Amino acid sequence: MYDAQMPAEKKCPVHAGEGRLSHAPSDHPSVARAKVGVILSNLGTPDATDYWSMRRYLNEFLSDRRVIDYSPWLWQPLLQLIILTKRPFSSGEAYRGIWNTEADESPLLTTTRNQAAKVAEEVQARYGDDVIVDFCMRYGNPSTKDVIERLKDQGCERIVFFPLYPQYSAPTTATACDQAFRVLMKMNWQPSIRTVSAYYDHPLYIDALAKSVERAYAGLERKPDLLVTSYHGVPQRYLMEGDPYHCQCQKTTRLLRERLGWGEDDIKTTFQSKFGPEEWLQPYTVEEVARLAEAGKKNIAIMAPAFSSDCVETLEEINEEIKESFEEAGGESFTYIPCLNDDDAHIAMMMAIIESELSGWVTRKG
Structure with missing residues (x-):
């Protein structure tokens, strides 16, 4: 960390522009300017509706001990030998009935991307380039791991992690946060992280x-x-x-x-x-x-x-x-009556929560 008491020749501050470090050897890794990330996290989606795509998705989902907390010694044989031989067919049929064929993805993925885009537009207007918005899925893609690592590579030293579950429950909010923490456990330089609380009464x-x-x-x-x-x-x-x-x-x-x-x-x-x-x-x-x-x-x-x-x-x-x-x-x-999806009132609610969580980390510009 940057220490004001450290001798000048030992300090390694980042220039205001790009990620060149002063007083650093020429082969020093590039360091991006410090930013804050915001991640909208939703449940998940299969990549496609075919048997193997559905099986991969369901296996990840139903193997989560937050979702099914039975003993793995009892649950996994039942899951692998019986449930996952049949359920991918019925689940695939259900997804095909609602699939966004134009984008070749599930409606959940389409909507979450739209939510993130609208939030990003609002964030840009208020914070400029100091805050980066992205989204992830607890199960499937884009994965929590990939998104946290991508934000870290973009210079995000602090992250607001926003599980999109209004009411808290272990199989939803808790497992989303668990996954974010698992990613941090394997990082040499962990960004600081704030998790958004349930907003059921906001x-x-x-x-x-x-x-x-x-x-x-x-x-x-x-x-x-x-x-x-x-x-x-x-x-x-x-x-x-x-x-x-x-x-x-x-x-x-x-x-x-x-x-x-x-x-x-x-x-x-x-x-x-x-x-x-x-x-x-x-x-x-x-x-x-x-x-x-x-x-x-x-x-x-x-x-x-x-x-x-x-x-x-x-x-x-x-x-x-x-x-x-x-x-x-x-x-x-x-x-x-449809979910709130990317309705303007829903985005305004998200922004109110995000602004509260960003308090003390970044100053609003507009």
Whole structure:
């Protein structure tokens, strides 16, 4: 580190321009001007929809002990010999139904790239070239490792790591941060890193959700009987072991309801994507929408506040499996309200959080 008490001939400061070091031998490695990096981190995506691409992606995802915490001695034989021989076919089919064929990538990748581009534009206007914005995936590409190393090579000595999960949970926020820390463990010169906390109750996040509901409802001929807020599920025991996810989901729904000025009967919290035999957080979305239809709620809207970007769980699971369950039970009108994606209100929320995290590290220029 640069030490003001160090003799002048021992110091190695970087010139204001490019990365030439004063008082350094001619073969000294080039050092980029110190900058700050911002990484938007999302869940992940397969590179393609074929069997082997899906198998690689699912193997990385389902081998994560944060996601499936069963003993590897029991889980890995089941995963490798049974699940990964069949599931890549069904998952590939689901992804093909939503695939961005023009860009040849998943919608999650497209949207996350767009989010990063819009954030980068805002950052450039406020901080100039002092801050670099990039994005990574916990599973698949661009990998957390590649992006952190790329920012380090560009001179980023400090990094704001932003997991795009509004509600904290071990299988989402924690594993994203775990991966970033694993990368740092193997670096000789580690950049300092700040991780962004869950933002489930951030006023701008709640307001962005409310605006998306108001916008959707304004385009309907008839107001839905009920709004379902469907969150990705986790095993029930996670709650009992101290994971705050369930409580944060409930608070997000309550704050959204209050922002909209609705009564308690106008909105319902549910959980989707159950996997495996054990009990998960309830009520299960796929079962609850059928119950609502049978109870006379024939016209519902549904949104997924736990997802920052539309993906296979929203575009395929909600719009197909869950919608089908509702209609088979007698439901008549099913309206899906998209995730916040790269909506301007969502980007404004991200920028407010990023500016707070950059405080003390870099000075705003504009």
